[in-house]
Amino acid sequence: MSDAEMTAEPVDYSKTLFLPVTDFPMRAGLPQREPEILAKWEREDLYRAQRAKAAGRSKFVLHDGPPYANGHLHIGHALNKILKDVITRQKQMEGFDSNYVPGWDCHGLPIEWKIEEKYRAAGKNKDEVPINEFRAECRAFAEHWVEVQSAEFQRLGVIGDFRDPYLTMSYEAEAVIANEIQKFALTGQLYRGSKPVMWSVVEKTALAEAEVEYQDHTSDTIFVKFPVTSGGDHAGASVVIWTTTPWTIPGNRAVSFSNRIAYGLYRVNDAPEGNWATSGDTLILADKLAEEVMKAAKVSSFQKIATVSAADLAGVTLAHPLAALGYDFVVPMLDGDHVTDDSGTGFVHTAPGHGREDFEIWMSNARALEARGISTEIPFTVDDAGVLTEDAPGFVGRTVITADGDKGDANATVIGALIAAGALIGRGRLKHQYPHSWRSKKPVIFRNTPQWFIHMDSDIEAQGDTLRARALKAIEETTFYPPAGQNRLNGMIANRPDWVVSRQRAWGVPIAVFRNTRTHELAPGPQFAGNDELMTRVQDAFVEHGADAWYEAGAKERFLGGLVDDLAEWEQVTDILDVWFDSGSTHAFCLRKRPDLKWPADMYLEGSDQHRGWFHSSLLESCGTNGRAPYDSVLTHGFVMAEDGRKMSKSLGNIVSPQDVISQSGADILRLWVMASDYADDLRIGKEILKTNVEAYRKLRNTIRWMLGTLAHHDAALDPALGEMPELERLMLHRLFEVGETVKAGYAEYDFKRVVGAIMNFMVVDLSAFWFDVRKDALYCEPHSSVKRRAALAVVAHLFDALAKWLAPMLPFTMEEAWGHAHPGATSIHLELFPELPTAWKDEALAAKWAKVRDVRRVITGALEVERAAKRIGSSLEAAPIVHITDVDLVTALEGVDLAEVAITSGVTVTGEEGPQEAFRLYDVAGVAVEPNKAVGPKCARSWRIVPDVGSDPEFPDVSARDAAALREWRARGGAA
C-alpha cells in the first residue's frame, strides 16, 4: 500500500460521484401500474388531446373491423387490437391525425340464439314474443358486451374514441344499412331467387358458410336402383346410385354420371335367399366400383356382361324408384364433372333442391331439359322445420331433423318405401365429415328456399360493368400486407357465386324493399330511378326509431303509401340482412358519416380469415354502391397458436388468455410479444415464449432506467456542440441515426419485429455492453465541467428521447412512465412526434474507424478473459495490457483513441512490433496480439483506476489527478467535504 492511502482518511467517495439517480423502478409492476396510467390518460383525456394536437394535419384512418359483441376477449382479439393500436399511434407520431374509432358488430344469429336460449330455459317460445320486444332484448345483450369488450380493449392500451364508437345496431347505422341494400335494389343488383341453402333446422335459418363447421356424423347410406325406361339397349336394367341422405330421394330429379368414368352392365348370378338384389338383376355401375357395390348388396356371384359408354348413358332416361307414390316423372341422366368413381357407384343421385352441385348441374341443363318436356321447377320438399311437405308425396309430415337437432323419421320411412318398391339393394352407415351449425353444433341440411341475392355478373351501369369486374379491379388497386393477400382475395372473388344476403331471422336490419306479387318488380327498383322518396322515408324512420320501424303495424302504408298505384299488389319483405352485409357497410355509416374520419380508409386490418369475411363483404358492398373498395390497403395477420404451433384448445388446456397475461405480466408484455413476432404468419404463445418477452422487457427497462438515472445530472444548457464532442459520442449519434433509418423503414412497412430488433440490438450491444460501460467512468467521475462528461450526457439525452419515442407506439405504458420521469410536468409522450435526427450525425468514416477500434477491443477483452479464468485478475481495471499492432489500417484507426478508456483498463501500451508467441490473438482479427499485463501502482480510491498520478495532488492524496480536480469542483459547487 502506498503512503498516500495509508495517511488518507477513509472517504466514501461515492457521494462525490454523479451516480445514476432515479425513482423509475427497476421492477415494472405493470399489472398495478398500467391501470394508474390508464386513469391518467382518462383524466387528461389523451384521445381528445391528440385530436386537438393533430387538428389540421392530414388524416390517417385505420378503420376498425367490428368484433362480434358477445363474450370476453380472447388472445386473437388482443393480437388484432394491439396491431391496430400500434399503427394508429405510429401514424399519429409520424405526423398524421390518426383517429381510431372502434366498432362492434351487434346483429346476428349468435346473439339471437343467446336470447332464445334464455327463453327456452324459462319455458317460453320465442314465436310468442312480439318481434320488437325480442329485438330489444338482443339489443340489451349486445350493449352489455360492447361495454365489457370496450373496457378490455382499453386495458390493452388501445387508444381511440371509446366514448363514441360505432355500432351496427345504432339507429343511424341501421338506417344507412337499409339504404345501402335499397341502392342494390334500385340498380337492379338485388333479386329474389330460390336456391338450396345450408339450413339449420334447430335455429330455423339459412346459414352462411362461415356459420357451419364440419364434424363427424354417422349417416344412413343406401344403394338405390333407378330402372331404365328408355334409351340404349338396357331395357330391364337399373342404374344404381349411392347416397348418404335417403330423405332427399323425394327431391330427386336426375342422375348424374361422368364421361371420364368407365361403366359396365353387370348381372347378378347368385345371391342369398331373401336378398334385395336377386339373381338375374342387371345393374349399371362404374367398373372400378362394381365389386364393392355387389359386396355391399351381399351378392355372392356376378359378372360383367357389357360395357356401357358415356354416350349411351346420355340418351338413357330413368324412372324414379318411388314412381308408384306419385313420382311419375322422367328422370334424365346428366353429365357432370363433379361425379367420381372414388366411392359409391359412379352415379350421383341429383336432387337440385338439396345440394349446390346438384343445383348447378340442374340449372346448367335447364334449357335442354325443358326442350325435352321435363319441368325444371325445383320442388320445396322440406319446410323450415325440417318436415317433408306436399312436394314429397307419401312422406308428408315426416321429419328429417327434429327441433332438437336429432335425426327424425324421414330416412327410415323413405328407406322403408324403397324396400317396399323393390328399389333398395343395399344399405349401411357411414361416419364422415358433415356440416354442423356453429351455434347449436347440430347437423344442417340443404333445402330449397326463396332467398335474396346480389348478382355477381349482371351489368350495373354499362355492359361488362359487373360487381365481379368492379371488385377484381378494386383488388388490383389495393396494397396488401403481406402481398399474398391479394391473390387470396382475388381467387375468392373470381370464383364466388352470387351473394346471398337474406336471413329468415329477427335480429338484424330488414331488407327494406317491397315486392310486387304480380309483376315481381321491387320497390325501390330500377323503375324507381330518380325517385328517392321511399329511401328517404325509410332513412328518416330508422334514424328516429331504429329498424324496429319496419316491423311496426302499418309499415307498408307508411313507407310505400302514395308511391305505387295499387298498394295491395305489393308485399313487404320481412327477411333480414346477413350480418356480413351489416359489417360490409361500416364504411358507409361510419367512415362516410363521421366528419372526423374519411372515406375510403387508409387501411383495413384483420386476421387472414377475413379474406372470406369482412375484407370480402366490404369490398362487394362498396363496389356495388361506390364502384371501388372502401380501403386503400389491407393488412392481415395470422392466428395465435399454442407453443407447439398447434391450435389452442380447451381439451389440451393450452389456452392463453389475454386477461391472464395482463394480470400476471402486464399489457406491455403482451404488446412486446406481438411486436417481436412475425404477425403475417401464425404466432405462437405459451409459458416459455412469454418468459422470453418478460426477459427482453426487463433488459429494455433497465437500460431506459440507467439513462433516466444518468439524466438526473443533465443540463441541456451545458450540452457541447457536435464538433466539440469526443469521437465516441459522435459514434453513438451516428449509430442512433442509423438505427433511426431502420426504425423508419420498419415502421413504413409495418415490420415491427424489425423495429424492435434494431432497437433492442442497439440498446444491448452498442449501449449497455459498450458505450455505457465505457462511459460510466466519465459520467460518474469526471469533473462537472468536463466536456467529455457533458458530451456523454447530451448523447444520453438524445438517445433517451429518440428511443422512448420510437418505442412509444409499441410500449405505450412503459414509455409514458419513463417520459414522465425524464420530463416532470410533461403531459404525455403520446402527444409527441417521432424525432427528426440531424443528418450531420451521420458519419460513415467514423463508424468504419470505430469498427476497427472495437475489433482491437475484442482482442483485449479476450486476453483479459484468459487472465480472469486463471484468477490472475478480476476487474479489467486491474490490467494494463501491452497491445502489439502490426496492421497498418489498425494503427491508423487507433490514432487519437485512448485504448485504455475504450477497453476499460487502467492503461494500455501500444507497440508496432509483432507480439511474442504466447500473446493472445483472435483468428478473425489479424495483426493484433495482446499481452495481458497487470497494472501496478496505487489505485485511485475514487475511480478505482490504477494510474501513476494517484497522489499527485497533496490535498487529495488517495485519488488520481483527474479525480482530484473533480473533487475540487465538487466542493466549490457546494458538495460537502
Add this chain to the structure above:
RNA sequence: GGGCCCGUAGCUCAGCUGGUUAGAGCGCGCGCUUGAUAAGCGUGAGGUCGAAAGUUCAAAUCUUUCCGGGCCCA
C-alpha cells in the same frame, strides 16, 4: 379433396435476385464485478437450415415429391 401460406440454434427472428467455417438478441453453462445490484460486464456450448430426390462447379436460398402446421373452402 381444392386454394393460399408457413416450417433456420431451447425461444423470437436475420439471412436480397444461389457463392468463403449459416448470423443476432434472449435463455442456458462458466467466470468477473458489487458505484445500473432481484442489476451490469465478459466468455462458452448449442443448428444434418422439416425430409428426400433433382438442377448446378456451387443450395438454407431454384424445382419436384413427401411429412408437419395454419387459414379459407369442399
